Amino acid sequence: MTKRSITFYLNGRPVEAYVSPKDTLVDLLRNLDHFGARESCGQGLCGCCTVLVNGTSVSGCLELAELIEGKNLDTIEGLDAGGELSVVQQAFIDAGAFQCGFCTSGFILMVEQLLDENDSPTPDEARDYLSGNLCRCAAYPEILDAVQLAADKRKSLQKEPA
Ligand code: FES
Ligand code: FES
Structure with missing residues:
Protein backbone atom coordinates (compact mmCIF):
# COMPACT_ATOMS: atom_id res chain seq x y z
CA MET A 1 0.00 0.00 0.00
CA GLY A 78 5.36 13.26 27.02
CA LEU A 79 4.38 13.42 30.68
CA ASP A 80 7.76 12.82 32.27
CA ALA A 81 9.60 15.43 30.26
CA GLY A 82 12.89 16.17 31.99
CA GLY A 83 12.95 12.70 33.52
CA GLU A 84 10.56 13.51 36.37
CA LEU A 85 7.26 11.70 36.72
CA SER A 86 4.12 13.81 36.67
CA VAL A 87 2.11 14.14 39.87
CA VAL A 88 -0.47 11.74 38.46
CA GLN A 89 2.12 9.16 37.43
CA GLN A 90 3.66 9.26 40.92
CA ALA A 91 0.21 8.97 42.50
CA PHE A 92 -0.49 5.78 40.53
CA ILE A 93 2.73 4.30 41.91
CA ASP A 94 2.06 5.46 45.46
CA ALA A 95 -1.51 4.12 45.42
CA GLY A 96 -0.51 0.85 43.74
CA ALA A 97 -3.10 1.64 41.08
CA PHE A 98 -2.18 -1.11 38.62
CA GLN A 99 -1.33 -4.76 38.39
CA CYS A 100 -0.34 -5.74 34.84
CA GLY A 101 -0.21 -2.08 33.81
CA PHE A 102 -1.77 -2.64 30.40
CA CYS A 103 -4.52 -0.07 30.99
CA THR A 104 -2.40 2.36 32.99
CA SER A 105 -1.21 4.83 30.37
CA GLY A 106 -4.79 5.39 29.23
CA PHE A 107 -6.00 5.92 32.77
CA ILE A 108 -3.17 8.32 33.59
CA LEU A 109 -3.84 10.50 30.53
CA MET A 110 -7.53 10.62 31.44
CA VAL A 111 -6.79 11.51 35.08
CA GLU A 112 -4.49 14.31 33.91
CA GLN A 113 -7.40 15.67 31.88
CA LEU A 114 -9.88 15.18 34.70
CA LEU A 115 -7.75 17.16 37.15
CA ASP A 116 -7.14 19.92 34.58
CA GLU A 117 -10.92 20.33 34.36
CA ASN A 118 -11.83 19.68 38.00
CA ASP A 119 -9.20 20.00 40.72
CA SER A 120 -11.37 18.35 43.39
CA PRO A 121 -13.38 15.54 41.80
CA THR A 122 -15.55 13.43 44.07
CA PRO A 123 -15.15 9.65 43.76
CA ASP A 124 -18.42 9.54 41.79
CA GLU A 125 -17.23 12.28 39.43
CA ALA A 126 -13.92 10.49 38.91
CA ARG A 127 -15.68 7.17 38.33
CA ASP A 128 -17.97 8.78 35.79
CA TYR A 129 -15.13 10.57 33.99
CA LEU A 130 -13.08 7.39 33.78
CA SER A 131 -15.98 5.15 32.79
CA GLY A 132 -14.62 4.73 29.24
CA ASN A 133 -11.45 3.13 30.56
CA LEU A 134 -11.47 -0.51 31.56
CA CYS A 135 -9.05 -2.38 33.81
CA ARG A 136 -9.10 -6.15 33.52
CA CYS A 137 -7.15 -6.44 36.76
CA ALA A 138 -9.94 -4.49 38.48
CA ALA A 139 -7.61 -1.99 40.14
CA TYR A 140 -10.48 0.50 40.29
CA PRO A 141 -10.39 1.24 44.06
CA GLU A 142 -6.67 2.00 43.88
CA ILE A 143 -7.15 4.11 40.73
CA LEU A 144 -9.70 6.23 42.61
CA ASP A 145 -7.20 6.49 45.50
CA ALA A 146 -4.61 7.71 42.97
CA VAL A 147 -7.00 10.38 41.71
CA GLN A 148 -7.43 11.65 45.28
CA LEU A 149 -3.70 11.56 45.98
CA ALA A 150 -2.90 13.42 42.77
CA ALA A 151 -5.62 16.01 43.35
CA ASP A 152 -4.31 16.70 46.87
CA LYS A 153 -0.69 16.89 45.69
CA ARG A 154 -1.52 19.25 42.83
CA LYS A 155 -3.37 21.57 45.19
CA SER A 156 -0.54 21.56 47.73
CA LEU A 157 1.96 22.40 44.98
CA GLN A 158 -0.20 25.32 43.87
CA LYS A 159 -0.11 26.72 47.42
CA GLU A 160 3.69 26.53 47.66
CA PRO A 161 5.43 29.89 47.19
CA ALA A 162 7.19 30.18 43.82
S1 FES B 1 -7.72 -0.65 22.15
FE1 FES B 1 -8.55 1.23 21.58
S2 FES B 1 -10.28 1.46 22.85
FE2 FES B 1 -9.56 -0.53 23.30
S1 FES C 1 -3.75 -3.02 35.64
FE1 FES C 1 -4.08 -4.74 34.35
S2 FES C 1 -5.62 -4.10 33.00
FE2 FES C 1 -5.47 -2.51 34.43
Whole structure:
Protein backbone atom coordinates (compact mmCIF):
# COMPACT_ATOMS: atom_id res chain seq x y z
CA MET A 1 0.00 0.00 0.00
CA THR A 2 1.37 3.42 -0.91
CA LYS A 3 2.68 5.43 2.03
CA ARG A 4 2.67 9.17 2.24
CA SER A 5 4.58 11.62 4.32
CA ILE A 6 2.84 13.51 7.10
CA THR A 7 4.14 16.05 9.60
CA PHE A 8 2.74 16.68 13.06
CA TYR A 9 3.83 17.43 16.62
CA LEU A 10 4.50 14.46 18.88
CA ASN A 11 4.67 15.52 22.53
CA GLY A 12 5.56 19.01 21.36
CA ARG A 13 8.25 18.04 18.87
CA PRO A 14 7.85 18.29 15.10
CA VAL A 15 7.89 14.86 13.46
CA GLU A 16 7.75 13.56 9.90
CA ALA A 17 6.47 10.04 9.34
CA TYR A 18 5.27 7.81 6.52
CA VAL A 19 1.83 6.27 6.87
CA SER A 20 -0.40 4.05 4.80
CA PRO A 21 -4.13 4.80 4.52
CA LYS A 22 -5.02 1.97 6.90
CA ASP A 23 -2.57 2.88 9.67
CA THR A 24 -4.06 3.94 12.98
CA LEU A 25 -2.48 6.28 15.51
CA VAL A 26 -1.33 3.22 17.50
CA ASP A 27 0.39 1.86 14.36
CA LEU A 28 2.02 5.23 13.80
CA LEU A 29 3.25 5.42 17.39
CA ARG A 30 4.67 1.88 17.23
CA ASN A 31 6.64 2.88 14.14
CA LEU A 32 8.04 5.81 16.11
CA ASP A 33 9.05 3.57 19.03
CA HIS A 34 6.31 4.90 21.30
CA PHE A 35 4.74 1.91 23.05
CA GLY A 36 2.80 3.57 25.90
CA ALA A 37 -0.57 3.59 24.14
CA ARG A 38 -1.65 -0.05 24.11
CA GLU A 39 -4.04 -1.75 21.76
CA SER A 40 -6.40 -4.11 23.55
CA CYS A 41 -9.97 -4.28 22.24
CA GLY A 42 -9.20 -2.48 18.98
CA GLN A 43 -12.81 -1.29 18.93
CA GLY A 44 -12.87 1.93 20.92
CA LEU A 45 -14.26 0.24 24.01
CA CYS A 46 -11.48 -0.03 26.60
CA GLY A 47 -9.38 3.15 26.63
CA CYS A 48 -6.02 1.33 26.71
CA CYS A 49 -4.96 3.15 23.53
CA THR A 50 -5.92 6.64 24.75
CA VAL A 51 -3.90 9.52 23.31
CA LEU A 52 -4.60 13.24 23.04
CA VAL A 53 -5.16 14.96 19.70
CA ASN A 54 -5.06 18.72 20.06
CA GLY A 55 -5.76 18.22 23.76
CA THR A 56 -8.77 15.94 23.35
CA SER A 57 -8.65 12.26 24.30
CA VAL A 58 -9.25 9.82 21.45
CA SER A 59 -8.94 6.09 20.92
CA GLY A 60 -5.67 5.58 19.09
CA CYS A 61 -6.91 2.22 17.78
CA LEU A 62 -9.66 3.90 15.77
CA GLU A 63 -8.19 7.19 14.55
CA LEU A 64 -6.49 7.06 11.19
CA ALA A 65 -2.89 8.16 11.36
CA GLU A 66 -3.01 10.34 8.25
CA LEU A 67 -5.60 12.58 9.93
CA ILE A 68 -2.96 13.71 12.46
CA GLU A 69 -1.32 15.85 9.77
CA GLY A 70 -0.52 19.29 11.22
CA LYS A 71 -1.98 18.45 14.65
CA ASN A 72 -0.61 17.87 18.16
CA LEU A 73 -0.41 14.26 19.29
CA ASP A 74 0.35 13.80 22.99
CA THR A 75 1.08 10.48 24.65
CA ILE A 76 2.12 9.13 28.03
CA GLU A 77 5.75 9.48 26.95
CA GLY A 78 5.36 13.26 27.02
CA LEU A 79 4.38 13.42 30.68
CA ASP A 80 7.76 12.82 32.27
CA ALA A 81 9.60 15.43 30.26
CA GLY A 82 12.89 16.17 31.99
CA GLY A 83 12.95 12.70 33.52
CA GLU A 84 10.56 13.51 36.37
CA LEU A 85 7.26 11.70 36.72
CA SER A 86 4.12 13.81 36.67
CA VAL A 87 2.11 14.14 39.87
CA VAL A 88 -0.47 11.74 38.46
CA GLN A 89 2.12 9.16 37.43
CA GLN A 90 3.66 9.26 40.92
CA ALA A 91 0.21 8.97 42.50
CA PHE A 92 -0.49 5.78 40.53
CA ILE A 93 2.73 4.30 41.91
CA ASP A 94 2.06 5.46 45.46
CA ALA A 95 -1.51 4.12 45.42
CA GLY A 96 -0.51 0.85 43.74
CA ALA A 97 -3.10 1.64 41.08
CA PHE A 98 -2.18 -1.11 38.62
CA GLN A 99 -1.33 -4.76 38.39
CA CYS A 100 -0.34 -5.74 34.84
CA GLY A 101 -0.21 -2.08 33.81
CA PHE A 102 -1.77 -2.64 30.40
CA CYS A 103 -4.52 -0.07 30.99
CA THR A 104 -2.40 2.36 32.99
CA SER A 105 -1.21 4.83 30.37
CA GLY A 106 -4.79 5.39 29.23
CA PHE A 107 -6.00 5.92 32.77
CA ILE A 108 -3.17 8.32 33.59
CA LEU A 109 -3.84 10.50 30.53
CA MET A 110 -7.53 10.62 31.44
CA VAL A 111 -6.79 11.51 35.08
CA GLU A 112 -4.49 14.31 33.91
CA GLN A 113 -7.40 15.67 31.88
CA LEU A 114 -9.88 15.18 34.70
CA LEU A 115 -7.75 17.16 37.15
CA ASP A 116 -7.14 19.92 34.58
CA GLU A 117 -10.92 20.33 34.36
CA ASN A 118 -11.83 19.68 38.00
CA ASP A 119 -9.20 20.00 40.72
CA SER A 120 -11.37 18.35 43.39
CA PRO A 121 -13.38 15.54 41.80
CA THR A 122 -15.55 13.43 44.07
CA PRO A 123 -15.15 9.65 43.76
CA ASP A 124 -18.42 9.54 41.79
CA GLU A 125 -17.23 12.28 39.43
CA ALA A 126 -13.92 10.49 38.91
CA ARG A 127 -15.68 7.17 38.33
CA ASP A 128 -17.97 8.78 35.79
CA TYR A 129 -15.13 10.57 33.99
CA LEU A 130 -13.08 7.39 33.78
CA SER A 131 -15.98 5.15 32.79
CA GLY A 132 -14.62 4.73 29.24
CA ASN A 133 -11.45 3.13 30.56
CA LEU A 134 -11.47 -0.51 31.56
CA CYS A 135 -9.05 -2.38 33.81
CA ARG A 136 -9.10 -6.15 33.52
CA CYS A 137 -7.15 -6.44 36.76
CA ALA A 138 -9.94 -4.49 38.48
CA ALA A 139 -7.61 -1.99 40.14
CA TYR A 140 -10.48 0.50 40.29
CA PRO A 141 -10.39 1.24 44.06
CA GLU A 142 -6.67 2.00 43.88
CA ILE A 143 -7.15 4.11 40.73
CA LEU A 144 -9.70 6.23 42.61
CA ASP A 145 -7.20 6.49 45.50
CA ALA A 146 -4.61 7.71 42.97
CA VAL A 147 -7.00 10.38 41.71
CA GLN A 148 -7.43 11.65 45.28
CA LEU A 149 -3.70 11.56 45.98
CA ALA A 150 -2.90 13.42 42.77
CA ALA A 151 -5.62 16.01 43.35
CA ASP A 152 -4.31 16.70 46.87
CA LYS A 153 -0.69 16.89 45.69
CA ARG A 154 -1.52 19.25 42.83
CA LYS A 155 -3.37 21.57 45.19
CA SER A 156 -0.54 21.56 47.73
CA LEU A 157 1.96 22.40 44.98
CA GLN A 158 -0.20 25.32 43.87
CA LYS A 159 -0.11 26.72 47.42
CA GLU A 160 3.69 26.53 47.66
CA PRO A 161 5.43 29.89 47.19
CA ALA A 162 7.19 30.18 43.82
S1 FES B 1 -7.72 -0.65 22.15
FE1 FES B 1 -8.55 1.23 21.58
S2 FES B 1 -10.28 1.46 22.85
FE2 FES B 1 -9.56 -0.53 23.30
S1 FES C 1 -3.75 -3.02 35.64
FE1 FES C 1 -4.08 -4.74 34.35
S2 FES C 1 -5.62 -4.10 33.00
FE2 FES C 1 -5.47 -2.51 34.43
